[in-house]
Amino acid sequence: MIRLNSFIAKTGLCSRRKADILISQGKIKLNDNIITQLGVKIEPLIDKVEYKGKILRLKTKNSYILLNKPKGYITTTKDERGRKTVLDLLEPAMRKRRLFPVGRLDKDTEGLLILTDDGELANKLMHPSGKIEKKYEVALDKPFKKDDSSKLTKGITDEGELLKAKSVKILGEKKVEVVLIEGKKREIKRIFRAIEYKTQEIKRIKYAFLTLEGLKKSEYRELSINELKGLKTL
Numbered sequence: 476m477i478r479l480n481s482f483i484a485k486t487g488l489c490s491r492r493k494a495d496i497l498i499s500q501g502k503i504k505l506n507d508n509i510i511t512q513l514g515v516k517i518e519p520l521i522d523k524v525e526y527k528g529k530i531l532r533l534k535t536k537n538s539y540i541l542l543n544k545p546k547g548y549i550t551t552t553k554d555e556r557g558r559k560t561v562l563d564l565l566e567p568a569m570r571k572r573r574l575f576p577v578g579r580l581d582k583d584t585e586g587l588l589i590l591t592d593d594g595e596l597a598n599k600l601m602h603p604s605g606k607i608e609k610k611y612e613v614a615l616d617k618p619f620k621k622d623d624s625s626k627l628t629k630g631i632t633d634e635g636e637l638l639k640a641k642s643v644k645i646l647g648e649k650k651v652e653v654v655l656i657e658g659k660k661r662e663i664k665r666i667f668r669a670i671e672y673k674t675q676e677i678k679r680i681k682y683a684f685l686t687l688e689g690l691k692k693s694e695y696r697e698l699s700i701n702e703l704k705g706l707k708t709l
Contacts (some may be wrong), residue, residue, distance in 0.1 A: 479494070482519055482542055483526075484595050484597075485595060486531040490601065491594060499513060499650070503526055538591060540697055541690070541692065541698055542561060542588045542589075542695040543663055546582070547551060547559060557648065562574065566591075572592055574584075577589040577596075577601060578600070581661060588592050611655070614649060614650050616674075617672065618649055619651050621645065627639070638666040639666075641667065641709065664677070683709055
């Protein structure tokens with residue numbers, strides 16, 4: 476017996492967190508009945524789980540993609556306004572695998588992005604308790620003051636949230652390297668805006684131990700077995 480949200484994640488439909496949302500919204504059927512109660516356990520080989528009329532089944536093999544995202548693409552699987560998404564960068568055969576992004580990068584932010592259909596791993600990587608480091612290169616609108624580094628590492632409150640960098644390294648007069656742990660919404664832009672800088676360019680160059688080495692913009696590759704093992708043991 477496993478939890479319904481875990482089963483849904485293992486089918487590759489979405490993460491466990493998103494599965495809980497679908498369940499609470501009454502979008503999941505269990506044995507032909509709509510279910511909204513969280514925490515329900517099922518027998519995967521006996522019970523029938525449906526989403527939008529389609530029976531969900533456990534995947535026997537998942538896909539794990541490392542993408543060098545360029546600017547101009549939305550980090551989602553589809554967009555109601557018809558804008559280009561990161562899935563548009565994939566070959567047609569790859570798009571059929573029902574991949575979804577792990578976390579988000581803004582439309583005008585580029586760099587390292589993981590795509591997968593493994594909801595369990597995605598949930599693990601996105602959860603704040605994992606404290607996974609994400610490294611960014613940031614170009615600013617004016618010279619960065621050395622004294623401002625401590626402001627970022629001590630933490631800044633913005634819109635009721637504490638934004639805090641783990642480390643800050645000055646790369647040039649108007650360029651810095653920032654390491655974040657939680658990766659809150661638009662965190663890079665917000666943390667610099669709070670100390671009166673505007674971000675001109677943002678690029679994620681590292682996620683945990685993964686880098687963009689060998690990948691040009693818009694290119695992608697599948698993770699190696701060792702890389703996958705490394706992510707699962709974070």
